[in-house]
Each structure stands twice: as C-alpha cells, then as structure tokens.
Amino acid sequence: MDQRISQPGQTGATATALRLASPTARHECSLVAWPSLAEGAAWNGHLGAARDAVASLVRTIVRFEPVVLVAVPGEARVAASYVPPEVTIVEQAFDHARLGDVGPLVLTGEDGRRRGACFAFNGWGGRAPRHAADTEVAVALCELLGLSAEEIPLVLEGPAVVTDGAGTLVVTEQSVLDPARNPGRSRDEVAALFGRHLGGELLIWLTSGLVDDVSTDGHAATVVSFCGPRQALVQSTSDPADPDHAVARETRLRLEDAGLQVALFETLPHVECFGRVVEVPYANLYPVNDAVLVPMAGTPADGAVLSFVEDRFPEREAVGVPAVVAAWSGAGLRHLACPVAG
Numbered sequence: 005m006d007q008r009i010s011q012p013g014q015t016g017a018t019a020t021a022l023r024l025a026s027p028t029a030r031h032e033c034s035l036v037a038w039p040s041l042a043e044g045a046a047w048n049g050h051l052g053a054a055r056d057a058v059a060s061l062v063r064t065i066v067r068f069e070p071v072v073l074v075a076v077p078g079e080a081r082v083a084a085s086y087v088p089p090e091v092t093i094v095e096q097a098f099d100h101a102r103l104g105d106v107g108p109l110v111l112t113g114e115d116g117r118r119r120g121a122c123f124a125f126n127g128w129g130g131r132a133p134r135h136a137a138d139t140e141v142a143v144a145l146c147e148l149l150g151l152s153a154e155e156i157p158l159v160l161e162g163p164a165v166v167t168d169g170a171g172t173l174v175v176t177e178q179s180v181l182d183p184a185r186n187p188g189r190s191r192d193e194v195a196a197l198f199g200r201h202l203g204g205e206l207l208i209w210l211t212s213g214l215v216d217d218v219s220t221d222g223h224a225a226t227v228v229s230f231c232g233p234r235q236a237l238v239q240s241t242s243d244p245a246d247p248d249h250a251v252a253r254e255t256r257l258r259l260e261d262a263g264l265q266v267a268l269f270e271t272l273p274h275v276e277c278f279g280r281v282v283e284v285p286y287a288n289l290y291p292v293n294d295a296v297l298v299p300m301a302g303t304p305a306d307g308a309v310l311s312f313v314e315d316r317f318p319e320r321e322a323v324g325v326p327a328v329v330a331a332w333s334g335a336g337l338r339h340l341a342c343p344v345a346g
Contacts, residue, residue, distance in 0.1 A: 005209040006262035007191060009199035022111040022119055023203030025345035026169020027230050027291050028317070029112060032346030033070040033092075034292065035145060036062055037101035038083040040076040047333065050278060057329040058101065059086040061297075061340060064325050066091055069293040074103065074145070096144055097137040102335055105161040105220075107342035108142040108153065111203060118345070120146035120153045121201055123160035129184030129221060149344060156201050158194065159185040163225035163288070163338045165198075170233040171205035172264070173198055178212040178222035185221075208262050210255050214239070214272075215247045216283055219334025226285045226336060227255055231316040234264045239287035241272040248272055248283075267316065269309065273301035277332040284327050288336030289313065290343075296320050299327030299337050 039047065039054040047054045065071050066088055075083040077095045084093055098106065105128075108120030122142035127135035146153035164179045180186065180194055191209065198204040213222025220226070227239045236259050240252035256266050269286045276282075284301035286309050291297070296317045300306045306324060314322040330340060 005258060007195050007207045007209065009195050009204050009207055021203075022113045022117060023169065023171060024121070024165075024167045024173070025110050025112045025343070027167070027343075028232070028320075029169060029345040031069045031293055032149070032344045033072050034065050035072050035074060035103045035107055035342040035344060036065070036340060037098055037103045038073055038075040038079060039101040040079055040098075042076065042099075043101060048278070050329070050332075053329050054101070054333065055086060057326065058340065061325055061337065062087045062091055064297060064323060065292055065341065068295045072148075074098065094148065096141060096148070098141045099135050099138045100132060102339045103141070103145075103342040104163055104335075104339040106138045106141050107162060108146050108151065109162055109165070109202070110151070110343065110345045112345050118151055120149070120151040122146065122153050122155045123158055124156070125161065126159050126185060128161070128219065129159075129182050131219070145342075154201060156197060158189070158197050161220065161223065162342065163220070163223040163336070165202075166224045166228050166230060167202075167204075168230040168233045168235070171203065172208065172230075172234060172262075173202065173204040173206070174208045174210060174224050174228050174236075174259070176210045176213050176222045176224050176227075179220065179224070182221050206262065208258060208264075210258055212251060214283060214285060215251060217334075220339070223339075225338045226288050227251065228259070229287050229289050235316075236264045236266050237287055237316065238266055238268050239272060239285045240268040240270055242270045246272065269312070271305040271309065273303045273305060275301050275303065275328055277328045280332065282328065282331040284331045285336060286313075288327075288338050290337040290341055291317070291320065292343075294320055295323050297323050297325045297337055299330070300324040301328060302326070
C-alpha cells in the first residue's frame with residue numbers, strides 16, 4: 005500500500021524545504037554508542053563481546069569518515085582503549101547502546117541547511133522499562149552537533165523508516181502503527197507527520213518486517229534498503245519454507261506497485277550465537293563516505309553478497325562487518341550507528 009503525502013495546496017517536501025537525507029549522502033560523521041557497564045544485564049554476561057563488536061564497527065567506519073563515540077559518564081577512558089585515537093569520544097547519558105534507534109534523523113536541504121528530527125521513544129513499545137535517558141539523547145546529540153532539533157509527536161525508532169532521499173519513505177505497519185507505540189494513530193495521521201517533518205512525498209506501507217524480529221517489531225531497515233532514488237534492495241530467502249520468503253514476496257509487490265525498482269538479497273543467514281540461532285539480514289547495511297558497510301554472518305554467502313552490494317553501489321567499496329553478535333542482541337548495523345549527513 006502506498007500513500008501520496010499532501011497538504012492543502014502543497015506537498016510535504018514543499019512545506020519543509022528539507023528532506024530526510026539520502027542513505028548515500030555525504031556524512032559529517034557517524035554517531036555510535038559504547039556499550040556501558042549498566043547494560044551488562046541486557047547483554048546476559050556478554051558485555052565484552054558487545055564491546056568488541058562495537059569497536060570493530062567503529063574501526064571500520066573511521067576508515068572512511070569521522071566517528072563520534074558516545075559513552076555514558078565515567079566510561080570514556082575504557083572506550084578509548086578499544087578504538088583508534090582519531091575517534092572522538094564524548095560523554096552523554098543513555099540507556100541502550102543503539103544510537104540508530106534513539107538518535108536524531110538528519111534532514112538536509114539544497115541550500116545546505118540541516119535539522120535533526122527527534123522522535124519520541126518508549127523503550128521499543130515498553131520492552132525496555134529503563135529508557136528515561138534514551139528519550140533525551142536525540143536532542144542532546146543535536147546540541148552537540150550544532151543542529152536545530154525538532155521534537156516530533158510520534159514514537160519511532162530510526163530504522164523504522166527508510167528513505168531514498170528523494171521523497172520516498174518506507175515503513176511497516178507492524179512497527180509504526182504498533183498500539184504499544186502509537187495507539188490510535190491512523191495511516192493518514194502518520195503520513196501527514198512524515199510530510200510535514202521529514203519532507204516525504206510518497207509513503208509506502210509494508211505489512212511487517214522479518215518474522216523473527218521480535219525485539220524491534222519489524223523495523224523497515226531489516227527488510228529494505230535503498231541504493232538510489234526509487235531503487236530498493238529487499239531481504240529475501242531462497243527457502244520457500246522460510247516464512248520470510250512470503251514476507252519478501254509481499255514486500256517486493258508493494259514496492260513494485262509503487263513504481264520502485266527492486267533487487268533481492270536471496271540469502272538470509274541463520275547462525276548460532278551464544279546458544280541461540282539468529283538471523284543476520286544483509287539488507288540492514290550502512291552506507292558511509294565512499295563505502296557501504298555490509299553485515300557479515302560468517303557464512304559462504306557473505307562473499308557473493310559483497311559483490312552484489314558493490315554492483316549496486318558502483319562508486320563505493322563494499323566492506324564486510326561482523327554482525328552476528330549485534331543480531332543476537334536484536335540489532336543491526338543501522339541500529340548501532342546513526343548517520344549525520346553533512
């Protein structure tokens with residue numbers, strides 16, 4: 005289902021003159037949060053593995069663009085021991101090391117203006133009771149970056165919406181219309197907010213994300229990414245018995261019905277981590293300056309996926325980043341890193 009966004013006499017893009025930045029826009033930096041001691045229970049005894057995973061991601065990103073690593077007060081020194089000296093480390097309170105979820109979405113304009121869109125956050129629909137600091141971190145990071153911050157009256161995590169940077173937005177009903185996040189909100193109300201605050205012109209509603217994505221309730225970024233205007237990459241699987249095969253088929257049909265070109269990731273790896281089998285969706289990739297970071301599952305399919313991504317981002321290097329530990333925690337690259345378009 006797709007929905008043209010308009011207001012009386014004007015489109016959302018005209019109303020704001022700013023748009024949610026393209027995934028391939030140049031970045032001023034990436035924001036990443038350092039897993040804190042206070043999160044130890046959430047990592048179920050695997051905080052060291054979490055820190056190694058985040059440090060690996062930071063070391064990869066900083067090869068291509070600046071990184072601001074955000075640590076809770078008192079933990080900056082430990083964070084500095086894991087990452088190269090060129091990484092900027094700042095202290096700021098937060099509850100969960102997922103700045104992609106709780107950080108600002110950056111809008112840009114042709115005249116160089118920028119703005120941070122700061123959505124409400126309620127602990128992934130109440131799954132995380134302790135989230136008071138997370139509700140304030142987006143505005144705080146905008147102040148740190150010198151961005152004007154606009155607080156938007158909608159509960160939304162960053163990876164719940166994906167864009168091509170040309171006015172097309174994709175979300176899932178499962179996440180955005182979740183009664184535990186936005187009770188009583190209609191599609192029309194959400195579309196109006198996206199037009200007014202994100203510069204959206206076309207909103208495409210998917211039914212759901214990955215079937216096993218219970219931690220985020222089906223973020224769009226786990227099933228769709230963009231490699232150019234109206235050019236979508238969709239996470240699928242070659243196994244027709246996998247319920248995500250049917251999800252991908254419906255996702256593809258909805259995107260193509262809206263006039264988008266679609267290419268498929270035909271493999272969805274399932275790997276074991278800390279005694280549990282997890283999915284590592286390749287679609288949850290993260291473009292940086294001159295490269296695209298691609299989640300790696302440590303399976304034979306990884307190499308072919310890197311070639312697939314490089315073919316679709318011909319001016320960028322496809323770089324693999326280990327993503328199994330992140331997947332075990334319910335996160336992907338786009339959940340851990342928050343892009344700041346410059």
